[in-house]
Amino acid sequence: MTSTNRKRWISILTATMVLVVGLLAGSAITAYTSWSPFRNPRNADRIPVYVAADTSSPGVSASKDFSLDKGLGVVAQSARKSVVSIISTKIVRQELPSIFNDPFFRRFFGPEFNFPQEQRETALGSGVIVSPDGYILTNNHVVEGAKELKIKFADRRDTVEAEIVGTDAPTDVAVIKVDAKDLPAMPLGDSEKVHVGDFVLAIGNPFGLGHTVTFGIISATGRGNLGIAQYEDFIQTDAAINPGNSGGALVDMHGRLIGINTAILSRVGGNQGIGFAIPINMARAVMDQILKQGRVIRGYLGLLPQDVTSVIAEKFGLKEARGALVGSVESGTPADRAGIQRGDIILEFNGHPIEDADDLRNLVAMTPPGTTVTIKVFRDGKEKTLTATLAERPETPQRRPGQQFSRQNPLSGIEVDELTPALRRRLGLPPDAEGVVITRVAPSSSAAEAGLEPGDVIQEIDRQPIRSVADFRRAAARAEGKSVLLLIFNRRTNMTQFVVLEPQK
Numbered sequence: 001m002t003s004t005n006r007k008r009w010i011s012i013l014t015a016t017m018v019l020v021v022g023l024l025a026g027s028a029i030t031a032y033t034s035w036s037p038f039r040n041p042r043n044a045d046r047i048p049v050y051v052a053a054d055t056s057s058p059g060v061s062a063s064k065d066f067s068l069d070k071g072l073g074v075v076a077q078s079a080r081k082s083v084v085s086i087i088s089t090k091i092v093r094q095e096l097p098s099i100f101n102d103p104f105f106r107r108f109f110g111p112e113f114n115f116p117q118e119q120r121e122t123a124l125g126s127g128v129i130v131s132p133d134g135y136i137l138t139n140n141h142v143v144e145g146a147k148e149l150k151i152k153f154a155d156r157r158d159t160v161e162a163e164i165v166g167t168d169a170p171t172d173v174a175v176i177k178v179d180a181k182d183l184p185a186m187p188l189g190d191s192e193k194v195h196v197g198d199f200v201l202a203i204g205n206p207f208g209l210g211h212t213v214t215f216g217i218i219s220a221t222g223r224g225n226l227g228i229a230q231y232e233d234f235i236q237t238d239a240a241i242n243p244g245n246s247g248g249a250l251v252d253m254h255g256r257l258i259g260i261n262t263a264i265l266s267r268v269g270g271n272q273g274i275g276f277a278i279p280i281n282m283a284r285a286v287m288d289q290i291l292k293q294g295r296v297i298r299g300y301l302g303l304l305p306q307d308v309t310s311v312i313a314e315k316f317g318l319k320e321a322r323g324a325l326v327g328s329v330e331s332g333t334p335a336d337r338a339g340i341q342r343g344d345i346i347l348e349f350n351g352h353p354i355e356d357a358d359d360l361r362n363l364v365a366m367t368p369p370g371t372t373v374t375i376k377v378f379r380d381g382k383e384k385t386l387t388a389t390l391a392e393r394p395e396t397p398q399r400r401p402g403q404q405f406s407r408q409n410p411l412s413g414i415e416v417d418e419l420t421p422a423l424r425r426r427l428g429l430p431p432d433a434e435g436v437v438i439t440r441v442a443p444s445s446s447a448a449e450a451g452l453e454p455g456d457v458i459q460e461i462d463r464q465p466i467r468s469v470a471d472f473r474r475a476a477a478r479a480e481g482k483s484v485l486l487l488i489f490n491r492r493t494n495m496t497q498f499v500v501l502e503p504q505k
Helices: 004-024 075-078 103-109 280-293 311-316 336-340 359-364 421-424 469-478
Strands: 030-034 048-056 083-093 120-130 134-137 146-154 157-166 171-180 199-204 212-223 234-237 248-253 256-265 275-279 305-306 324-329 345-349 371-379 382-390 412-419 434-439 457-459 484-490 493-500
Touching: 004 212, 004 305, 075 212, 075 248, 103 457, 134 157, 134 280, 146 171, 157 280, 199 457, 248 434, 256 280, 275 280, 275 421, 305 359, 305 434, 324 336, 336 382, 345 359, 412 469, 434 469, 457 469
Parallel strands: none
Antiparallel strands: 030 048, 083 120, 083 146, 120 134, 134 171, 146 157, 157 171, 199 212, 199 248, 212 234, 234 275, 248 256, 256 275, 305 324, 324 345, 345 371, 371 382, 412 434, 434 457, 457 484, 484 493
C-alpha cells in the first residue's frame, strides 16, 4: 500500500468513527420532575412523587458527554445512584425429621433436646428509587415472605429499614418504601418506544457484590409464555443479569428507567446473554394501582385465547398469522354478552392491534373493570366490531385443564377443549375425527419437547379413545408419574401418529 493510499484509508476510518460517536451521542433530551399524587388508603398521608421523562423538551442529556475514553460513564454514574441493594430476611420453618420423635432417641438425648425448626434465611436483590420521598420498585419474589427488609444506597455504607407497601405476584412487581426525603429518583421512560437493537444498561446487586453496571442491547420485546409470571410482556436483553440483579434497573442511553430486571434464562444459573425485564409501563401501572387502591384490580373478559399460527390463519382464511383465536367463551361473562364466539379471531382490542394471546391477556388485565371497549374480530372471512364492558377478574379464576396436574404428570402443561363440528371444519380435520383439541402447550412441558402444538387433536391415551375433555381428565389422573402413549392427529401433516410423553424430571 502506498503512502497516499494509507493516508486515504486513515481519513475514511477517522470520519467513520466520528459519525458513530455522533450517532451515539444523539440529541439532547432532558428529564423533569412531575408531581403525581396517588393516595394509598392504608397510608393516606403518603403522596409519592414520580420522576417522568419528557422527550420533547430540550435540555441536558445524560449522554451529552459521551466519548470513547469515558464510555458510558456519565449515564452509569447518574443512573446507579437511583439503584439500591435489598437484603430480605425470611423465617423458614423446617419439618422435624421423624428420627427426633423416636422414643429411643428421646431416651438417649433426653426429653429437653430440641431440634431447631425455624431458621433465618437471607436473600439479596435490587430495587429502583422512583420518587424522592422513598418509594422503590422491585420484584415481588425479592420481598415475598420477608420479615425484615434493609436497603443499602449506592453512596452510603449503612443500611436503612424498609417496609412493603404492596405486591402483585401475577406481574412479579412490588413497591416498598424507606423513610427518607430528597432521594435521587430515576426518570421513567416509555417502554413502548424501545426497539430491538437499542443500547441499554443493567444496574443491580449481582451475587451481593453491590452496585454493578453491565452493558448490552435490547434483544427482543414482547416475550411471553416463559412461565416466569402470570402476565408476561418482557423486554429481553443481553446485558449481563445474574442472581441478585432481580428488581434492578434496565436503563436507556438517556438514564431513563425502561424496565425492572427480573429473570435470566440459563442452564448454569448465571448469565448466558438472555435476561428479561418487566416493561416500565406495566410496572408503573401496577404501582399506581397499589398506591391508589392498595391492590391491583384487573379487567376480565371471560374467554380462553390462543395464538394464531400460520396454519390456523390459513385454515380460517386470515391473510397473516396474528391475533388471538378464541378457544372457548365462559357463559354469562362480558365476552359472552358481547357476542364473542368460539372460533373468532380477535384482531384489535379497544384500538390496539393484537399480535398474540399474551398481548390480549395483558391488555384486558390492565384495563379497569367497568370500561366499555371495542373488540374487532375476524369471523367467517369478515371483520366485525363488537362492544364489551369489562368485569373485575375473579380472585380465584377457574383452573384450566392443563394446570391441575403436577410436574410428574406427563400431560401437565397441555390445555384442551372440546372438538366441535364447527372447529373440526375450521381446522380442516376429517369429518369423523374424534378427540380433544389442544389449545395451549407450555414451553417447558413434555408435550412441547415432543413437538405437540395448539390445533393438534388427542384421539387416544394409552390406547383408550378420548372423546371429551372429561375423558382427557380421567386419563390424565391415571397417568400420574407414568409415561403415556398418545395417538395424535397432527394438523401439520394431516396424519395420525403415536407420541410417547414421559414425566418431567
